[in-house]
Amino acid sequence: MKALTVKQPWASLIVEGIKDIENRTWKTNYRGRILIHSSKMPEKGLPCEVLNSMQYSIVFTANSLNALVSENGVILGSVEIVDCVLNQPSIWAEVGTYNWVLANPIKFETPIPAKGQLGFWEFNEISCFENK
DSSP: OEEEEEOTTHHHHHHTTOOOEEEESSOOOOOEEEEEEEOSSOOTTOOGGGSOHHHHHHHTSHHHHHHHHOSSOEEEEEEEEEEEEESOOSTTOOTTSEEEEEEEEEEEEEEEEOOOOSSEEEOOOGGGTTTO
16 A cells, blocks of 8 residues: 655654645645654744644644654644645645645554655555554
C-alpha cells in the first residue's frame, strides 16, 4: 500500500480529520487511500499559533508524542487523496503549492513503527494492521 511521510504535527492533524489538505511542490494524479507516516523529526519552528486549543490537545496526545520521538517514525493511520488542485479554499492550503485534497481519515489505535521515505513509498507489511 502506498504511504506518505508527513512531519508532525501535520501527520496527526491529517489522521484526526482536522487537516484536509496536504501541500506539496509536486502534483499527483494518484487517487485513493494512502498510509500516513509520521516522520522521525517534527516540523522545525512548530507554528502552534495556527492550532486552536482542541487541535492542539489532539495533536499532543500520548500516541502523537510517541510518534514525535520514534526512532524511524510510525504509521499513524490512512486517508484518501480525492483531488490535487491549486488555490484550494481550505485554511490549510498554501498558495503556490499543489493542494492535495484529503478525505475519510482513519487513525490506527496503535501506531506501526516504520522507516519513512521521500515521496510515495510502498509499505507491504499489511498483516501488521489488517485487524485495526
